[in-house]
Amino acid sequence: MLEVKGLHAGYGVVEVLRGIDMAVSRGEIVAVLGANGVGKTTLNKVFSGVIPAWAGEILFEGQRIDRATPDAIVAAGLIHVPEGRKIFPNMTVRENLELGSYRRGKPRRARNLEHVFSVFPRLRERSAQAAGTLSGGEQQMLAIGRGMMAEPNLLILDEPSLGLSPLLVEEMFTLIRRLNADGLPILLVEQNVVQSLEIASRAYILENGLFALSGSAAEVSGNPELRRAYLGM
Amino acid sequence: MYSPAIVAEAMVNGLMTGAAYALVALGLTLVYGVLHIVNFAHGALLTCAMFAVLGMEQGLGIGPYAAILPLGVLFFLLGYALQRYVIGPSSHGEDRNTLLVTLGISIVLENALLAAFRSDTRTLGGDMGFDVVELGPMLLSRPRLVGCAVALVVAALLWLLLARSDTGRAIRAVAKERFGAQVVGIDPRHIFAVTFGIGCACLAVAACLLLPTFYVNPRVGNAFVLVAFTIVVLGGMGSVVGALVGGLVIGVVESLGGLLLGESLGQLGIFLIFILVLLLRPTGLFGARA
Known part of the structure; x- marks a missing residue:
């Protein structure tokens, strides 16, 4: 479902990826x-x-996305749970999860929220707490939960x-x-x-x-x- | 000493002026809090809005209160386009560029208005500004009372939008964590433009509320923005509640200062507060402590 052919990319003049093929x-x-x-x-x-991308192709479910x-x-x-979590520290756990379905999965937001809470009971306990006050492990759960809200x-x-x-x-x-x-x-x-x-x-x-x-x-x-x-x- | 009735009237008058100040400050603080830029074009945009109110009344016969909705929408779109297609692309991600671009926009707007309308001071005309409401021993200006009520409603709506709607959440998300916002599919450029548009819509509403009792000339906005900066610092950079409370406080301070020290020294208290806040509590009343 993900196919990468001859991918090159980098920053400025520095080439970091020098021809990646994967699937x-x-x-x-x-x-x-x-x-x-x-x-x-x-x-x-x-x-x-x-x-x-500087060169090459990325196909996701048959569509070019590069x-x-x-x-x-x-x-x-195609949902990315980034390194360092990148959750919204000033917002509550519930708001973070709800924003996960900002672009995708919005009609089933309530059901998906229930699902995330059942996978991560700890997040349900902390749903009204500011996300920035969670422990590192909880923040990682939140970041994954936020990704799941978009029905990846x-x-x-x-x-x-x-x-x-x-x-x-x-x-x-x-x-x-x-x-x-x-x-x-x-x-x-x-x-x-x-x-x-x-x-x-x-x-x-x-x-x-x-x-x-x-x-x-x-x-x-x-x-x-x-x-x-x-x-x- | 002054009689309690006079002091009370001055305080209520101050609250009413303060509500309009708060509206101007709301736009400024929102744009600062989300885009992290100080919008130097804020004053010039307010002036434009005030001329627009004048034009609606004199050209189309639409009064300032009826103009709130159409001008609010128009200035939202104007602000959206300005950020999305001018300020955003020209900044190339550098804050100091934004500073210069917004300053440049303000100079262009001000001089365009000067060329079109000369430096004459104009008013709406009519006797709307002299309408009073009797409240116990106090005589209150009706348009300022209306202005105060509308300003409070707008502030409440803005707070609701930020707290409850997806767009509001996206605005708060982008303000703190741009990359995190991108991975949930929020387009920061769109959200920045929406925020700037909301700031401009606040200005349009403020202009509609100010004009019945205030004058307009091509430089009038600057006086308000100077006060608005004080309010933003007092309330806390980026805080909506802070801008509202700060605006009301500053309005009362100015009004009481005017009563005690004379009209020309009334603003002394405002800048005294500005200096004291910077010395004693630089994050403001409601600002997040970094």
């Missing part, structure tokens, strides 16, 4: 893994239309485990697997290689703007190249 199919969890500064976040920003605006991409159902066809999770305690990281990965089991395809962009490979069906290892390695999660985790690519050794 996500229905029902999959696909992991894009890599260390800091290899282009993971840039890749996500191109997917959500915040920065333009020239589309961020709001059109949201409307198509594909959910991009950018570093969902960043800044969480090991116990919460475990919980977060369990949750991602559960969301996927309910039929939601997920593109997981992570630094946490070991745990990501446990839940992903396929994985791409990003190194200096190119995929150094790709394949099924089992193949990738068994490949000695992984250590070299990831640790840069």
Whole structure:
């Protein structure tokens, strides 16, 4: 449902992505893994239309989206849960979730809100609290919940485990697997290689703007190249 | 000493003036709070709105109160277009550019008005401005009473819009977290323009309420904007409630100052408050502490 061909992008004169080819199919969890500064976040920003692609094609459910605006991409159902959560700190948890359906899923807002609250009971308890006062883990739940409010066809999770305690990281990965089991395809962009490979069906290892390695999660985790690519050794 | 009736009347008069001030300040504080720019064209736009009220009355025979709705809509559209197609694109994401662009717009507007209408001071004419309402021992100006009521209603509507509607939520979201807003499908350029449009609509309403008792000339808006800046600082940059409360406080201060010190020194108190707030509570009464 997501297909990327020969994608190049960057900032100013600096090219960050130097020819990316990848795909996500229905029902999959696909992991894009890599260390800091290899282009993971840039890749996500191109997917959500915040920065333009220099060359190449991105097809989402058969439609070209590499020239589309961020709001059109949201409307198509490609929903981005950004790194650092980017929730609205001055607004309540409920308002944050309701804004999740600003562009998409508005007619079923009440039902979807109930669904998010059932997945994250903690958010229901805190629904009237300002989002900026939540703990890091709760903020991450809120960011994912906000994404779910838009009825995603594909959910991009950018570093969902960043800044969480090991116990919460475990919980977060369990949750991602559960969301996927309910039929939601997920593109997981992570630094946490070991745990990501446990839940992903396929994985791409990003190194200096190119995929150094790709394949099924089992193949990738068994490949000695992984250590070299990831640790840069 | 003054009799209590005179002091009370001065205070009520102050509240009524303050409501109009608050409306001007609302537009300014909203634009600052969301776009993070100080709109130097605010005064000139208010002047334009006041000339528009004059034109509606003299050209089309539509009185200032009947003009509130059409001019409110017109100035919303004008403000939307100004931000979306002029200020936004010309700023290239740099705040200092916006400063210069809005300043430039104000100079252009002011001089265009000067060329078209000369520097004469005009009024609506008629005797509407002398209409009074008797309230106990007080004689109150009817148009200012109406103005006060409408200003409070507009402030309440604005608060409701920001608190309850999706557009209002989007405005608050963009103010704090632009990227987060984009990933839920909010177009910041649209929301910025809507915000600027609302600010201009506030000015149009303020102009309709002011004109029955006030005059207009091509520089009249500046006097109001100077006071509006004080109100925004007093109430807290970006706070709607702050602008309303600040406006009323400043109106009363000016009115009592005028009573005690004479009309020409009435504004002394306003700028004294301005300096004191900056010294003692720079975030204002309702401003978020950063």
